[in-house]
Amino acid sequence: MDNWVDVAFFTTWLAASVRLAGPVMLAALGEVLSERAGVLNIGIEGVILLGALGAYLGAAGSGSAWVGLLAAAGVGLVCGLLLSWMYVSARASQVVTGIVFNLLALGLASFVYRQAVAAGFSESVPMLEPAAWQQDLAKLPLVGPALFGQPPLLYATLGLAALASFVLYRTRFGLSVRAVGENPRAADAAGISVVKTRYAGVLISSVAAALAGAYLMVCEVGLFRDGIVSGQGFIALAIVILGHWSPGRVALAALLFGAADALQLSLQLRGWGLPPQVLLAFPYVLALLAICGVFGRSTRQPRALMQPLEN
């Protein structure tokens, strides 16, 4: 053991963990609402990509990152309407719709991006940086950069985790969502509109996913690329399972994932022996174990997940 585990190492690692966890946490929190209402929104991978594209168009077109965020939210709303119509009203298979929507998003994003560049949009966009007051706090040893050096969206996401938890467990709407995801027939008999509740769930998850795309765009990358999402939507699905469909635990699971991802980066920089792929595969293996119930029965998914309501 040389001095490769020093304070600097942990400082960078912690900061990178939080940084990498941000976008997937946002997407996963939205997905919790959708899955709790009984809809497996596999399409979030594509929505994240289109959200990133929307953020790019908005930010590059206006010169403001905030307009980019707004544009992404709009894109998320449109995607959510399309997806929820397919899932709920057309009663198409949720798996098939999601997979095909991801392919559609891939084609559409690549197409629109090329048109935008051809029309003279700049390649890079203005980004949301940490505010000035954060600079001093971020100088704290060890935890400074991790806690205070993050872009504003990270703090908003943590706030959303608390909000999602409150909404899901403490409000009438949250009760409807959980009822519809567990037993839509009973919920229907109790006077809850299954259709409206599921639309709401899918819309929330799509807007959150689109904002996650915007997060990638205006807080992390700054450039649009076809491969910008590269499976983060699917990672979010895994995180939802790891987090047992509960917003608080999902936020923790996202941090765990970020930590594994960041550790792999840090160790690579240090020239460590273990192949980085082993650590990268960690969250997926964990998710796999969680899905098949190794961590106990509480990992049970909402009972009506993936089941369109027949009438």
Add this chain to the structure above:
Amino acid sequence: MPLAIERRLEPLQSRFAVTSAAVGAVLLALVVCAALFAMVGVNPLEAYASLMAEAFATERGIGYTVVRATPLILIALGTIVAWRTGFGYLGFEGCFVVGAAACTAIALHGNPGGVLEDWPRLPMLLLCGAASAAAGAAWAGLVGWVRIRWGGSEVLMSLMTNYIALLLVQYLVSGPLRAPGGLPQSARLPENSWLPLLMEGSRAHAGIFIALTSAALVWLLLRKTPLGYEMVLSGLSPRAARYGGIAVGRRQLQAAMLAGALGALAGLAQVLGVHYRLMDGMSGGIGFIGIVVALLARLNPAGVVPVALLYGGLSVGADAMQRATGTPSSITFILQALIVLLVLASPVVLRWRVVWRGRASREGGTLAQGVGRG
């Protein structure tokens, strides 16, 4: 308003209505994409014509079309076997790369100094095929086994295994199988492991025969054998199948393994027929496109070959069009996805009807409605 849309009491179910709704959906997708073509300043009719011309009219184009269609056919067949048995497998990206890696690991031994150096082509290919199929069967079978043993959604589990497989191959090409040099890829495979080319001057390789044979076998399996019957029954209604004495879990495990083997052979066709080496990121979404091909063929093994050829041709034509006119080739992704989404949604129109309300009938209508509500 004399025209109105109202809900039918029963959705239309006649074959004609269902088919025409699907055809209408395809036409609508073509129209939407025509609008996209017009947006980028290309005449839609010319664009559609040139999409087809390159892929199906020139010998070179047909060769490329066949090359593109080969792995799609195999993955689509895997999808059909798994989904018809009620196993919602989505792990074909993983099976593809695992199969590619397995045949690479074997074929590399045919290089000078390896134990398989003097092997003739046929036994070499058979060995590679066996290794690929076994690896794919084991890979998908693992999900099947876990699902049957412990439960859990195979849809989500197979999505996760895709990434594990991609990382595994990434590790192999940057570690144990890496050839000296800059890129993370394996050494070039020896010629005695290459799938033979079908025609001089065309890239079409013998992998298409693997695909066609598999299609025939899968069709025979599902339509003509007791095992296939039990598989399909397990998919249609697991409960009924169980009452009928069918071991549903075992059938699903078998389906998963067969699907994995087929997906792995798609990877083999790509390595031994096109690239001649294992590379990082060589699947590039093909595992999902294969699933879409299966859906467009309505999970019917006989429909897979024409649909895959059509899709392969579309993508070849789109690439040619991009080179010639600068029209983005991503438009085929859009077209294909739109077709599937609209076909999926098309039953909606069967639940509604358009009615013409003349003055007289309108009054009658309101009266009838009032009675109906009361």
